Amino acid sequence: MSVLLLDEGNDVSRQALTLARRFGEPRSVPIDAVQPFAPDALAAALATAADELDATAVVAAGTERGNEVMARLAARSGLPFAANCVAVELGNPLTLTRLRWGGSLLEEARMHTALPLLTVAPHALPVDQGPAPQPVNVKRPEERELAVHVVEHIQPSHGGVSLADAKVIVSGGRGVGSKEGFAIIEELASLLGAAVGCSRAVTSAGWRPHSDQVGQTGTKVSPEVYIACGISGATQHTAGLKGAKRIVAINSDPQAPLMLNADYTVTGDLKEIVPAISAEIRRARAGRTS
Amino acid sequence: MVLSDDARAINTQHLGFTMSPHEECGVEEAVRLIEANQGESVVVTLGPPEAVEQLRDAMALGIDRAIHLHSDGREWDGESTAAALLEAIRADEEAHGHFDLIFFGNESADSAGYQVGIRIAYALGRPCVTGLKKVTLEGASVRCEQEVEDGRDVYVVPLPAVLTVKEGLNLPRYPSVPGRMRARTKPVHVIAPTRPEPRLELVRLALPAGAGRRAESLGSGPAAAPAVVEVLVKAGVL
Numbered sequence: 001m002s003v004l005l006l007d008e009g010n011d012v013s014r015q016a017l018t019l020a021r022r023f024g025e026p027r028s029v030p031i032d033a034v035q036p037f038a039p040d041a042l043a044a045a046l047a048t049a050a051d052e053l054d055a056t057a058v059v060a061a062g063t064e065r066g067n068e069v070m071a072r073l074a075a076r077s078g079l080p081f082a083a084n085c086v087a088v089e090l091g092n093p094l095t096l097t098r099l100r101w102g103g104s105l106l107e108e109a110r111m112h113t114a115l116p117l118l119t120v121a122p123h124a125l126p127v128d129q130g131p132a133p134q135p136v137n138v139k140r141p142e143e144r145e146l147a148v149h150v151v152e153h154i155q156p157s158h159g160g161v162s163l164a165d166a167k168v169i170v171s172g173g174r175g176v177g178s179k180e181g182f183a184i185i186e187e188l189a190s191l192l193g194a195a196v197g198c199s200r201a202v203t204s205a206g207w208r209p210h211s212d213q214v215g216q217t218g219t220k221v222s223p224e225v226y227i228a229c230g231i232s233g234a235t236q237h238t239a240g241l242k243g244a245k246r247i248v249a250i251n252s253d254p255q256a257p258l259m260l261n262a263d264y265t266v267t268g269d270l271k272e273i274v275p276a277i278s279a280e281i282r283r284a285r286a287g288r289t290s
Numbered sequence: 291m292v293l294s295d296d297a298r299a300i301n302t303q304h305l306g307f308t309m310s311p312h313e314e315c316g317v318e319e320a321v322r323l324i325e326a327n328q329g330e331s332v333v334v335t336l337g338p339p340e341a342v343e344q345l346r347d348a349m350a351l352g353i354d355r356a357i358h359l360h361s362d363g364r365e366w367d368g369e370s371t372a373a374a375l376l377e378a379i380r381a382d383e384e385a386h387g388h389f390d391l392i393f394f395g396n397e398s399a400d401s402a403g404y405q406v407g408i409r410i411a412y413a414l415g416r417p418c419v420t421g422l423k424k425v426t427l428e429g430a431s432v433r434c435e436q437e438v439e440d441g442r443d444v445y446v447v448p449l450p451a452v453l454t455v456k457e458g459l460n461l462p463r464y465p466s467v468p469g470r471m472r473a474r475t476k477p478v479h480v481i482a483p484t485r486p487e488p489r490l491e492l493v494r495l496a497l498p499a500g501a502g503r504r505a506e507s508l509g510s511g512p513a514a515a516p517a518v519v520e521v522l523v524k525a526g527v528l
Contacts, residue, residue, distance in 0.1 A: 064420075064421050064437075065438075067397070067404035068404065068408070068420045070404075071405035071408040071409070072408055072412070072418075074369075074405060074409070075405070075408050075409040075411070075412035075413070076412055079489075080369050080488075080489035080490045081368065081369075081403070081404075081405055081490075082403075082490055083402060083403055083404045083405070084402065093491070095493075099402070100400060100401055100402055100495070101291070101399065101400055101402070102402070104291060104497075104498070105291060105300070105495055105496070105497065105498070106495065106496045107401075107492060107494075107495055108492075108493045108494050108495075108496065109490055109491055109492050109493055110490075110491045110493055111489065111490050111491075112489045112490075112491065113489055147417050147447065148418065148419060148445060148447055149445065150443040150445060151444050151445060151446055152444035153441060153442070153443055153444070154435065154441050154443075154444060155440070155441045156440065156442075167527055168522075168527045192522070192527065192528065200311065203461070204461075204462075206461060210457065210458030210461075211458070213457075217311040217312060217399070217456065217457040217458075218457070224525050224527050225521070225522060225525045225527050235291065236311075246525055248508075248518060248521060249505070260505060261505070262505045263504075263506065264505065264506050264517075264518070264521055265506070265507050265508065266507075266508050266509060266511075266514040266517075266518060267507070267510040267511075268511040268512075269511070272511060272512045273511065273512055273514065276513075276514075277515045277518050279515070280515040280516055280518070280519045284519055284523075
């Protein structure tokens, strides 16, 4: 019995492989089998391969690319599709657990289908150490399947530290009060070589660009330290913090959700506390060099 | 989050409803395109009768009319949501002509199925581009910028097309008072589709275990600064 994997060659794909092995002997369609990227052609390739192998399931990584190609496969095959699964229990129907609300909620569901189409959420399963799956031969795609394809790639234009890779992030919320109020956040960030982040309330108010937004609909981050200043901690925001190792929350409201879910808290006015931390860092550095 | 007694929904007694962030940007983009190019914009949703408030919000931003598919309050999976919306879109296109562009959120904030827009595009036989952070009309085509890990990928597809968008595409405007007034009298066409048996059937919801951290207080006010610096030193980032 064969199971088919859309392989992106990354850690999430190897996690997807861990789950795929539950369904049989894994075979793969590499995501670069069609170049430049053309999601309809990849979905067609998966459909053909699943048919020829008489596959028991098709599995992919729960990445943007993985979810997109699998949804196209589901659309062209007329099958149900479950995105971002974290567990399955084989049987008919298949029982599965998947993430909702950016991972703030788990859904247990039954999938009624002869061919389950699933993606695996990042960080959900161990990275597979077993043998790599054997790739299937992908035929040249038909012209109409190439109607949607990448025609150009634009490099990111950011200077400074990128949110996704930052070791430290100093992030501001509604409590910062204004666009100008971010000066003290930026000062602390520059002292720490940190990236500046913000909550959705801040981008909605136009104080910071959306590229600074951390959360379910912004960037998901995984720093060593995340310093949240004046951020209440709506699930929209904390969905982006699942990878953060330590969270320091600074807020005037000790009952704010993030104050209850952080590792360290400081209660009070961030407009006094943040400059005091910056001053303390300068003092510590001066002490070290003198 | 608090779950309902049967664990099939979130207890929303003390929550307000809003449009999801991705969809709100789709609404804003549609309004801007019509402002710049003339024509008509329509908003459609599948939801309980109370969801008419979100349709009014979209019309307050400038959308011309709404189609409301009444759900029965139960969970509709991605497949049946797409089927119901497809039928409504087809009926509207027969009566009023085809849509040049149909916008969807890339994934919904709650169930995050990643599939409704794509299913509808396939059924209509139209090109679909997903995860967009920028959309530019170029005559009879649309140039689309998709957010990827190392920058953006660009696609150009002919109209009519289906586009799924993400927050950050634009900064949605706040509705004006006259906009809100006008929205009250704009037409809402109500349809009551029948819910098919879902093939992805929700059994129950659960809160993930161990999500909460145990917070340690470093004190209050500026006097806590040395303790914060100590945490940074221990973490090896200072």
